[in-house]
């Protein structure tokens with residue numbers, strides 16, 4: 162097993178790589194590195210290495226179906242190939258990885274193009290955590306000359322909102338930074354809520370950074386449109402078969418270092434936003450209602466369901 166896979170899995174686990182898209186890209190690049198560095202001689206040896214890599218990457222974070230779909234698809238390209246030599250199979254990994262990354266990039270462009278149309282001059286956009294898909298959409302709107310403001314939450318406990326705030330300032334967007342518990346006080350100043358996603362379930366529910374479900378409720382109360390900006394590749398096919406999406410629970414240390422003994426600290430990384438609170442999913446197929454997500458995903462990526 163190449164060191165690159167171990168390092169990538171550890172970086173993902175420690176949140177040094179953050180956000181579903183970046184997590185998936187790091188995992189894909191680790192498979193590319195494995196393909197370059199492998200010393201496997203036979204097909205069987207190489208497939209075993211890939212299976213071990215898959216296990217390590219899947220275990221790095223529990224709520225990352227985009228990463229799982231990417232790794233599964235790349236490995237399936239190798240399994241479906243009749244090549245016997247490990248070197249030829251390794252080349253197959255490299256070309257499959259490059260193709261997946263290209264398609265991921267194309268979806269990001271497409272989502273930004275569609276979503277930027279929803280940003281109108283003078284709007285105030287509320288967001289939570291750091292989603293590279295959301296910030297890319299906002300950068301597209303800015304480059305198109307739109308003038309808008311952003312309100313972003315700090316996002317306890319890991320403060321991903323600081324990444325969003327810095328990116329917005331770099332773009333020259335007026336940005337207001339609030340603590341998470343101020344969301345209700347500020348959502349009334351917003352015109353639109355945009356959040357990313359880690360997972361989309363068979364029912365059309367969305368799993369994103371902890372607190373997203375609360376913000377969806379607040380948006381509902383304040384009658385503000387709430388949109389999820391995401392690739393359909395974040396769909397989790399296991400939810401079709403009845404599995405619940407697992408919500409990653411992280412170390413209590415992230416919430417309170419050296420906390421009093423016996424204190425129970427819970428640190429779920431994500432929560433579920435029910436589809437009833439989602440006005441639309443802005444994805445590579447357009448702006449679609451959450452209840453049609455499974456059907457649209459099946460049409461666009463049938464292999465996800467195999």
Ligand code: RUB
Nearest residue numbers: 179180181182292293294357358370
């Ligand atoms: C990040 C998070 C992001 C989604 C989408 O959580 O919840 O909103 O992953 O991001 P964490 P992207 O920081 O714990 O990974 O649009 O970049 O895929």
